[in-house]
Amino acid sequence: MRLSLTKQLLKSLSLVLLSAVLPASAAPGRSASNVERRATVCNGHAELCEKSFGSVTFVGAHDSYAIGNSNGNFAVNQDQSITTQLNDGVRMLQMQAHNQNGEIKLCHTDCSLYDGGTLHDYLATVGDWLNANPNEVLALLIVNIDNVPVAQYDPIFKAVGLDVHSFVPSSVPIPAASWPTLGSMIDSGQRLVTFMDNKADGSVPYILDEFTHIWETAFDVTDPAFDCNINRTSSNVDPAGTMYLINHFLDKTVLGNPVPFVEKLNVTNAASGDGSLGAQVDTCMAQHSKPPNFMLVDFYEFGGGSVFEVAARINNVQFDPSHPVASPVPSGASPSSTAQTTSRPLNSNALSDFGVFSYKMVLPLFSAITGAVLGPYLLFL
Ligand SMILES: *[C@@H]1O[C@H](CO)[C@@H](O)[C@H](O)[C@H]1NC(C)=O
Ligand SMILES: *[C@@H]1O[C@H](CO)[C@@H](O)[C@H](O)[C@H]1NC(C)=O
DSSP states (O other): OHHHHHHHHHHHHHHHHHHHHHHHHHOSGGGGGGSOOOOSSBTTBGGGGGSBGGGOOEEEETTTTOBSOTTTOTTOSBOSOHHHHHHHTOOEEEEEEEEETTEEEEEESEEEEEEEEEHHHHHHHHHHHHHHOTTOOEEEEEEETTOOOGGGTHHHHHHTTOGGGBOOOSSSSOOGGGOOBHHHHHHHTOOEEEEESSOOOSSSTTEEESTTTEEEOOSSBOOTTOOOOOOBOOTTSOGGGSEEEEEOOBEEEETTEEEEOGGGHHHHTOSSSTTSHHHHHHHHHHHHSSOOSEEEESSTTTTSSHHHHHHHHHHTOOOOTTSOOOOOOOTTOOOOTTOSSOOOOOOTTTGGGTSSSOHHHHHHHHHHHHHHHHHHHHTTO
């Protein structure tokens, strides 16, 4: 009896030791499929292991790379580093890719307005995080605004080892109901799903065409009612059978250009109430009889975790209010130095990129009319 107990103990101990070594030796990615892995917790919850990727709701960071102070910089949509976004629970990273002299960079509208660094450096950060968090499924959404051929993305993913983490479907498009479970994606090591809004022609098998898989609601809206109408989709699919994404970030108009409505963030990101994320989800449920798969928000940590509370409610898992969520960067302070991107305030060359006219020409008029209202922002120009 005692002997077998000791044996049992030794066996469990060796299993514990083995599992402590395994993640390191089995990584990265695809080689892990040789090892019998059975994820028991997926994206933080045991229940999600059995759920299809197509029926889980993920919080997404709109313009995840455009990091700066929410108070005073019109060109930013987040104020936490990519690593903090991921640690806090963001599971879709949206980004805008630009062709800057042959290099793919993450910029906002234009690289002279906001230069978020190279796609290579950004993806390296994502790869480090995936390696450190083997039980997490993550989605990327690339807005390929300069129509860069998808083949030019392939070497960048490969250089940072993200190809081995990438989910490769056996055929496309994948209807919402046909996605594998999070558990099987984690077990196979293929737990990064990358969507691209255009040019994803299948030649790079792990970069999936967005609109045959996901339809979107309108973006850059200024009406806090946030409708749930199908705004962008592909004519090649019936949107009823695909996943969908809500663009839940509220803008206001400055000089004819949409910029984040920072003062309303706590309301916009809230779990319930008029104009909230929770309210838009309810609108969507009523209209489409299924919840959104992806919810893109600005400055996700405003609300103190409320956006994750909404996701937990949809996913029918327990929301853990004690899970740490970053605090908004105080007005005037610089975002954390762990940010992988170079963040800089809007400069005098920058604002012209928002509009059709030169910033210098309109500055005196602009200041006179809007100075009183926008005073705090102008401090940063
Ligand atoms: C998408 O939304 C925008 C902004 O609300 C609107 O102007 C446009 O007409 C919509 N397009 C479609 C196809 O619904
Ligand atoms: C949002 O709420 C937090 C916490 O209650 C508060 O510190 C912050 O000032 C609020 N921000 C805005 C823009 O209302």
